[in-house]
Amino acid sequence: xxxxxxVSYSAEGVFEEADVTVGRCRELVEKYTVTWxxxxxxxxxxxxxxxxxxxxxxxxxxxxSRTDIPPKVEPYDDVLxxxxxxxxxxxxxxxxxxxxxxxxxxxxxxxxxxxxxxxDVKVRIRKKDPKVLKSGPDFLCYLCLDIIVDSxxxxxxxxxxxxxxxxxxMVTDASKVSIERVxxxxxxxxxxxxxxxxxxxxxxxxTRIEAPFFKKETRNYLRDVYDHVVRSLDTLDAxxxxxxxxxxxxxxxxxxxxxxxxxxxxxxxxxxxxxxxVTSFFGMNVAFFGLENTSFGFLAxxxxxxxxxxxTLGWVRYKKWI
Numbered sequence: 449x450x451x452x453x454x455v456s457y458s459a460e461g462v463f464e465e466a467d468v469t470v471g472r473c474r475e476l477v478e479k480y481t482v483t484w485x486x487x488x489x490x491x492x493x494x495x496x497x498x499x500x501x502x503x504x505x506x507x508x509x510x511x512x513s514r515t516d517i518p519p520k521v522e523p524y525d526d527v528l529x530x531x532x533x534x535x536x537x538x539x540x541x542x543x544x545x546x547x548x549x550x551x552x553x554x555x556x557x558x559x560x561x562x563x564x565x566x567x568d569v570k571v572r573i574r575k576k577d578p579k580v581l582k583s584g585p586d587f588l589c590y591l592c593l594d595i596i597v598d599s600x601x602x603x604x605x606x607x608x609x610x611x612x613x614x615x616x617x618m619v620t621d622a623s624k625v626s627i628e629r630v631x632x633x634x635x636x637x638x639x640x641x642x643x644x645x646x647x648x649x650x651x652x653x654x655t656r657i658e659a660p661f662f663k664k665e666t667r668n669y670l671r672d673v674y675d676h677v678v679r680s681l682d683t684l685d686a687x688x689x690x691x692x693x694x695x696x697x698x699x700x701x702x703x704x705x706x707x708x709x710x711x712x713x714x715x716x717x718x719x720x721x722x723x724x725x726v727t728s729f730f731g732m733n734v735a736f737f738g739l740e741n742t743s744f745g746f747l748a749x750x751x752x753x754x755x756x757x758x759x760t761l762g763w764v765r766y767k768k769w770i
Contacts, residue, residue: 451488455573456480459581462573470497477502477554482585484573485556486566502556504549505529512547512558519647521654527551528661530589530650533643534563534596535603541636543643546596548589550661555585557592565595586662590669593651597673600644600680604687607637611690618698627698634691641684648677715764722756 454473456463458481465472477483487494495509508529511517522529530548535541546563549556557566569591573580580587610633651674655667662670 449489450491450494452494453486453488454483455486455570456483457573457581458482462576462581464570464574470494470501473554474501481553482583482588483554484570484585484588485554487556487558488562489560490558498556502549502551502554503527508547508549512549515545515560517545517547518643519650521650521657523657523659523661528657528659530593530654532593532596532650533647534559534565535600535640536561537603537606541603541640543640546592548592550585550589552660553585555588555592563596565599566592568595583666584663586666587669590662590666590673594669594673594676597647597676597680600676604680604683607633607687611687611694614694615690618694618701627695630691630695630698634688634695637684637688637691641681641688644677644681644684648674648681651677715761718764719757719760722760723753727753 452468452470452473454465454468454476456476456479463476463480465476473483473485477485487498490498490513495513498504499506499509503525504527505524508522508524508527511529511531517531519533520531528548528550530550532546532548533543534546536544544559544561544563547558549558559566569588572591580591614630614633651670654662655670655674
């Protein structure tokens with residue numbers, strides 16, 4: 449169900465309303481210096497009202513209502529449209545879309561689920577941070593983008609812990625780490641890398657865009673966010689290389705274990721060759737001198753089998769095959 453919250457502020461103070469209409473948001477924009485309009489789970493009716501009352505481009509609203517748009521930056525007349533990705537990790541890791549509309553007097557964010565990161569920005573506004581209250585919507589946009597990017601690192605640290613845990617277990621016993629587990633982590637890393645990779649280009653574009661959307665001071669802050677994006681992507685690349693190496697190491701260890709088993713079986717088979725030879729020889733339907741119907745023949749056969757077996761095992765040991 450669609451929900452619209454509005455936070456308006458100026459140097460004098462902060463005014464906040466929850467679950468408001470699009471028309472009320474338009475009134476707040478005209479009244480206050482800066483208004484933040486946060487829309488959760490936008491529907492068709494709300495999208496049409498936003499297009500009418502805020503003159504938003506229908507193509508940008510269409511992209512904002514989707515969930516699979518890669519990060520990008522597109523200027524539409526006096527409104528800048530930004531798409532960024534967030535990381536959500538509940539039962540499995542995935543990314544979600546955050547759409548941002550930046551104008552002279554307002555910032556509008558659209559997303560299909562509640563994002564705790566944005567709530568942290570609202571808390572900062574409620575505390576009446578002087579830097580925020582004295583700045584425009586461009587600085588507010590920077591705060592939202594910055595906290596989204598910073599929220600990547602706890603998830604990356606969690607992935608680091610998982611990868612390090614697999615490394616430690618694999619060193620002691622490779623059989624305890626399945627190839628499916630390693631492949632699953634590698635797939636998650638690849639999915640994150642593909643989802644976040646365009647974000648580097650979009651932030652690079654934000655720092656260089658020639659438009660009155662961002663003041664010069666705010667562009668300096670955006671360059672810092674760009675550095676954080678690059679660092680997160682470098683971390684993902686390093687993690688993916690480590691996991692790929694783990695897959696190769698595990699395949700090698702499993703192959704070595706199989707070779708050990710085959711070597712043991714080969715030695716056992718080799719040791720049984722004299723036994724088979726002797727039993728076959730004495731099992732022939734012919735008479736041997738001095739051995740007919742006597743226990744001596746049986747004992748001689750056992751002694752010969754034992755002797756040849758010991759000789760074979762000694763030779764294998766001498767060759768250091770075991």
